[in-house]
Amino acid sequence: MSETAVTASTTFRERLYVTPWIWPLPLLAAGLLAAEVHMGFPGVRSWLPYLILLPLTAVLIWKMGSAKVEVSGGELRAGDARIPLDLLGDVEIIAPEDRRKAMGPHLDPAAYVVHRGWVKPLVRVRVNDPEDPTPYWMISTRRPEALVAAIKS
Structure with a gap:
C-alpha cells in the first residue's frame, strides 16, 4: 500500500488508497440504480446503465484514493x-x-x-x-x- x-x-x-472494504457499498448502490433503470426501459437502454454507472463508480472510488503524501x-x-x-x-x-x-x-x-x-x-x-x-x-x-x-x- x-x-x-x-x-x-x-x-x-x-498513497492514501481507499481500503477494499469501502468498495462494495458504492458498487452495490450503482448496481441497484442501474437495475432500476433496467426495469423501466427495453432494448439498449436496459443494459446501458450498467455499462455507464458501474465503471464510473469504480473510477470515482479510485480517484478518491489518488492523494499522495x-x-x-x-x-x-x-x-x-x-x-x-x-x-x-x-x-x-x-x-x-x-x-x-x-x-x-x-x-x-x-x-x-x-x-x-x-x-x-x-x-x-x-x-x-x-x-x-x-x-x-x-x-x-x-x-x-x-x-x-x-x-x-
Whole structure:
C-alpha cells in the first residue's frame, strides 16, 4: 500500500488508497440504480446503465484514493500542494481518538487539509512562513511516525 525510500532523496512516500472494504457499498448502490433503470426501459437502454454507472463508480472510488503524501527533494508534498521543509515548524501526531476534535472544533479554517476518513491517524505540521496565511497542514497518513521522522530529518 505504501512505499518508502524510493530514491536517495525520497525519504517518505505514501498513497492514501481507499481500503477494499469501502468498495462494495458504492458498487452495490450503482448496481441497484442501474437495475432500476433496467426495469423501466427495453432494448439498449436496459443494459446501458450498467455499462455507464458501474465503471464510473469504480473510477470515482479510485480517484478518491489518488492523494499522495511524500517527503523528497527537501519538500513536503500532500495532495496537490508542496512546501519546502525549511518553512516547517513543529510536527505533531494526532491519535485516532483525538481526530474528531482536531478535524472539528479545533480545526483552523485557514489550515491546509489532506484528510481521508478511512485513514485514522493524522499529522499536524506547523507552517513558519510569515508570507503564508496557512497556520498548519493537517495530513492523513497510515504511518505517522515515519512521516514525522522524514520531515524532521
